[in-house]
Amino acid sequence: MKRTLMEKLLPRFLEYVSIDTQSDPYSKTTPSTKKQWDLAKKLVLELHQIGMQEVAIDEHGYIMATLPSNVDQNVPTIGFISHMDTTPDFSGRNVKPQIIENYDGKDIVLNKNKDLVLSPNYFEDLELYIGQTLITTDGTTLLGADDKAGIAEIITAMEYLVNHPEIKHGEVRIAFTPDEEIGRGAHKFDVEKFRAEWAYTMDGSQVGELEYENFNAAGAKIEIEGKSVHPGYAKGKMVNATGIANEILSLLPPREVPEHTSDLEGFFHVYRVKGEIESAEIELIIRDHDASHFEARKQLLKDITEKLNKKYGNCVHLTITDQYRNMREKVEPVFHIVEIAQEAMESLGIEPIIKPIRGGTDGSQLSFMGLPCPNIFAGGHNFHGKYEYVPLESMEKAVKVIVKICELTAVQIRKGRKKGKN
Numbered sequence: 001m002k003r004t005l006m007e008k009l010l011p012r013f014l015e016y017v018s019i020d021t022q023s024d025p026y027s028k029t030t031p032s033t034k035k036q037w038d039l040a041k042k043l044v045l046e047l048h049q050i051g052m053q054e055v056a057i058d059e060h061g062y063i064m065a066t067l068p069s070n071v072d073q074n075v076p077t078i079g080f081i082s083h084m085d086t087t088p089d090f091s092g093r094n095v096k097p098q099i100i101e102n103y104d105g106k107d108i109v110l111n112k113n114k115d116l117v118l119s120p121n122y123f124e125d126l127e128l129y130i131g132q133t134l135i136t137t138d139g140t141t142l143l144g145a146d147d148k149a150g151i152a153e154i155i156t157a158m159e160y161l162v163n164h165p166e167i168k169h170g171e172v173r174i175a176f177t178p179d180e181e182i183g184r185g186a187h188k189f190d191v192e193k194f195r196a197e198w199a200y201t202m203d204g205s206q207v208g209e210l211e212y213e214n215f216n217a218a219g220a221k222i223e224i225e226g227k228s229v230h231p232g233y234a235k236g237k238m239v240n241a242t243g244i245a246n247e248i249l250s251l252l253p254p255r256e257v258p259e260h261t262s263d264l265e266g267f268f269h270v271y272r273v274k275g276e277i278e279s280a281e282i283e284l285i286i287r288d289h290d291a292s293h294f295e296a297r298k299q300l301l302k303d304i305t306e307k308l309n310k311k312y313g314n315c316v317h318l319t320i321t322d323q324y325r326n327m328r329e330k331v332e333p334v335f336h337i338v339e340i341a342q343e344a345m346e347s348l349g350i351e352p353i354i355k356p357i358r359g360g361t362d363g364s365q366l367s368f369m370g371l372p373c374p375n376i377f378a379g380g381h382n383f384h385g386k387y388e389y390v391p392l393e394s395m396e397k398a399v400k401v402i403v404k405i406c407e408l409t410a411v412q413i414r415k416g417r418k419k420g421k422n
Helices: 009-017 036-050 123-131 145-163 241-253 291-312 329-334 336-347 360-370 392-415
Strands: 053-057 062-068 078-083 098-100 108-111 114-120 133-138 174-175 198-206 209-213 215-227 267-275 279-288 317-323 375-376 387-389
Touching: 009 036, 009 053, 009 133, 009 145, 036 062, 036 145, 062 145, 062 317, 078 145, 078 360, 098 108, 098 209, 114 329, 123 133, 133 360, 145 174, 145 198, 145 215, 145 387, 145 392, 198 360, 198 392, 215 241, 215 291, 241 267, 241 279, 241 291, 267 375, 279 291, 291 317, 317 360, 329 360, 329 375, 336 392, 387 392
Parallel strands: 078 174, 078 198, 198 375
Antiparallel strands: 053 062, 062 174, 098 133, 108 114, 133 387, 209 375, 215 279, 215 317, 267 279
């Protein structure tokens, strides 16, 4: 692949991360923040400039565009999707990337004044990228590789295919979505309008990641009503909402939390607690790959609520909202879409890493909306915080995988589409 186009990848990515696109879970609009429009409008202009067709953005900030087929035979339309927003968990304002060329395997000083160091002693994955070019934060913000790396990769791959018509492919649709980080990235996605038979989200991490199963997910909110009475005369009268909140937390399995689980293990994650005597709130998420275990976790919260309401008098109110489901059941029946991505990686000398996502992507929701959608690496590490980084070489490999998938999809149709799971 000619360096001229790859040389655009880094400045393209750096320009995207300079635009703050943090989403807001408490907003009722789509996109949830006006600043997501700043990147969206830029992307629309850029897609026109590189020669994409049917470039469109709707009233909710969803962008779609087409690379027309250049083959005579009937080839299925495929898609590639990334999200524009960054997490509300950490600042994405005034991102100042640092570029570390020819990484030597030693500690990287992110911010000398704050004594912040990105160290392979703690982040062992750094050792995979010795000799490569790393893009890091300056220790005051996240980077935004999740998922602006994916956007940069998709656009660079499309530009390459526009400029290299000798590479045969079917129709390719691309989309960029708002609000993925707050679980709404697919809520207003028009699958029928997108018209792809299947798609891939470019939203994974390490080179080689290829994922087609994810957590079942729900959010829960527990609201507690208390009664305030002078503490000197409170016996039998006071109901301390903060004390009940502490009791609820003590009844959750202490080891079933993100910091003590891995692989297929599920968890409860309490991310917000506030309270005083008369009222308290707990907000948490529930995650599990196994559907029956997922339901058992939700039932545990219901049982705890019932138990404490009997003890304190109907003062605990639980709301559980399902968020997304494990896309495996929708992808396995069309497993050739995973095999094509796997073959693309292997043909480029990339070892596929097929494993469950300990999270969710737009693809998990889209799969249940009729668009099977595995997830492919975008190259970044340590998302959602100041230690985030991405190797440039990983982004380049992702571009090549996108191009190869487009090519192989046409080849597979000529040979007869693969079916079934290996």
